Amino acid sequence: MARILDECTDEAKLARILMRPGFNPKDRRMTDSFESILDDHSIEVVVECMGGLEPAHEYIVRALMSGKHVVTSNKAVVSTYFSEFVSVGEKYGGTLRIEACVGGGIPWIAGIEKAKRIDAIIGFSGILNGTTNYIVYSMLKDGTDFAEVLGKAQELGYAERDPSADIDGLDVRAKTMISATVAFDVRCTDLVPTSGIRNLTRRDLAFFGNHGRTVKLFGHGVCKDGRYAVAVEPVAIPMETLEAHVPLNFNIATLTGKTIGELTFYGQGAGGDPTANAVVQDILDIAHKNFPTYSFVHKDSQALIYEPELLRSSYVIRTEAPVCDGRVYEPGAYIVRDITALQARELLDEALKSDPTSFMAALGERK
C-alpha cells in the first residue's frame, strides 16, 4: 500500500505506521504510539489493516472520535460493528470506507453505492471467497481430493492453517452481511444460515457434472417490500452461467437493480496489490469527498425485517442419514424441493448428526 501511495498518487501520502510495542522501527514513519497518530491533526485518514476484532474495533472508534476518516480491509470488525462505526463517524464528522473488505480489488462496495444513487437494489449474489473457489477449481481441473487441494493451498499461502473461516463459510458470511448492509441499508442480523464446502467430495462434483452443473460457494441476499434475507451456501450452478467459469482464486459479484438489471463485477478478490488498490481508492474517494453516508442507523422506524421465506430453493443433499424421502438425484443423494435456506441448514444439521460427511447444495436456476 505504501508503494502504491508513493508511486501512483500525489493526493495522499503515508504519514505514520503503527507497529507493535517493542518492535524495532525500520522506517522513521513507524511509531508504537497510537495516541501520537490521534493527536496529529495533519493526519486526516487512518487505515486499519491489522485484522481481528480487538484492538481494531477500539482503534477505529477512537480514530473516528478524533474526527478522522477510517479506511479498513477488516471484514470481521466491520461486519460486527458496522452500526457503531457509522454512528460514531456521523457524530464526529468522519466516514468509514470499506472497499477492501469484500472482493479485494473489485469495486463491489463502490459499485453498489453508485447503483443505489438512482436504483433500488433488490438482490445480490457472489463468489466472495477465493480460497474455496481455488479448491473447487483445482479439484475439477486436477481430479484431486478436497484434503489434498486444501493442503496445497495452505502450502501456497492461499489458505490459513485453520481453514475453517474459508471452508465453513464464515469469511463469506462477514462479506455477505457487509454487502447486505450497503445494498439494503439494513443492520444485518448475524443469524445468517451459513454452510461451507468442507464435506464436498470429488464424487459430488462428478455427479453434479453429470447434470451439467458445478458447485460454488455463494453469499446472497434479497430485499423486497421492507423485508430481507441473506444466506451463505454451496450452490450447484448450471455450466452455462458465468459463475461456473470463475477460475483460480478470482471473485465475482452481481447486484440486481430495478432499472439497471443485473450488474456483475469480476476480478482479483484478494492479494496484496488488489487489496492495496482498494484501500487507496477509498483514500482518494475521501480526498474527493465522493462517498455516501450510511443512513440506516437513523431509520429504526422503518428498519427492514429479516424474513427467511424470501430465500427459497430446491436442494440436493448427499447423506446416509435417514432424513430424506425426496426424489433420488444420484445414488445416496436426494432432491428436497422448495425449502428456505434456513430450513436447508436445519436439515443439514440433522443429517450431520448421523452422517458427519453429509453435503448439501442449493440447485441454482437454469437460464
Next chain:
Amino acid sequence: MARILDECTDEAKLARILMRPGFNPKDRRMTDSFESILDDHSIEVVVECMGGLEPAHEYIVRALMSGKHVVTSNKAVVSTYFSEFVSVGEKYGGTLRIEACVGGGIPWIAGIEKAKRIDAIIGFSGILNGTTNYIVYSMLKDGTDFAEVLGKAQELGYAERDPSADIDGLDVRAKTMISATVAFDVRCTDLVPTSGIRNLTRRDLAFFGNHGRTVKLFGHGVCKDGRYAVAVEPVAIPMETLEAHVPLNFNIATLTGKTIGELTFYGQGAGGDPTANAVVQDILDIAHKNFPTYSFVHKDSQALIYEPELLRSSYVIRTEAPVCDGRVYEPGAYIVRDITALQARELLDEALKSDPTSFMAALGERK
C-alpha cells in the same frame, strides 16, 4: 430518462426537451428552439441522445461553448469528435460525460476512469455489441442460420433494418476507439482493423465447438511503452472463459491494470432503462463534481504511437480462396500463425475477392 430523473433523484431535474421543428409539443417542457436552451442559464447540463453526426456535433460544441456540461449516449459523434469536444470543454469550463456510449448500463467508462486514478491500464477487451452476441447465442441455442436469427432480431427491434453497423463491427469500432481514448489517453486513430461476423455460419460454430471454442465479436486494445494498438474482430474463445457464456444481448468488458490485474464488468449493454441509468449517473457525477479531465489533448509531445505489431495472434480462416498454405484446422479452414490484426484483415480482404463467404477469427488464448 425523464422517468428515472423524476422518480429516482432530486439532485437534477429535466428542464427542457428539444424537439424537431414543427413537432407538436405534448409537454410544456418541449421546445424547438435550441437557442432558448443555450440562453437559459439555469440549465447546467445538456443531454444529447439524438444520434448521428450532425447536428449532434454542432449542438454539443455550442452547448460546451455556452459553458454547459454535456452528457451523451452518441458513440458515433464521440468517437469522431472526442478531441474537439475535450478542447472546447476545457476552454469554456464544461465537461463531456459519455458513460452511455459504451456498454449501456455497465459502469465501464467510469470503471476505467476510476482504475486510472492509481493504475496504468495496459489493455482492455470486451463483447461490446449486444445484437451480434444475441445472434451467435441464438444460432448456438436454436441451431438456426445467421440470416434467420438476424431477421428475428430485426423483428424484435434488437437489430437495425440496415444491420451493417452491428454485424460488420462498426458499432464496436466506435466503442473500442472511445474505450482506448479513455483507457490510454490517446487520440485514437480511425485506422482500426475491423472485421464483423456477417459471414459466420452454423458450420463454423460447429467446428469451433469441436475444438472447445465459441465465436464472439470483440473490441480490444493494448498499450505498452508509449505505443498502442486496437482492433475489432471475431475471436474463437475457449469455452472455459467467462466471455464464452455471455447470454442474449448482454455485454462484458475487461480492463487490465498494472496493480489491479483483470477487472471485468458485465451487464445490460443496451435498452432504455440501462442507457437512461448511465445518463443519469453521468448527470449525478457532474452534480457531485466527480469526473476526470481528459488530458490527452495537451500531450501532443508525448502522444502514443499507433503500432499494429502489439496485437498479434493466430487466426483461423475458412475460405475456398487459394490464399492460405497454413495448417488445416477443419476441411476448408486453415490456421495462420502469429500475424497482426492488421495483417489478418488484409488476408481476409484478399480471400473475400475470390470467395465472398470467407470467415476469419482470431484464436483466443487458453487459460
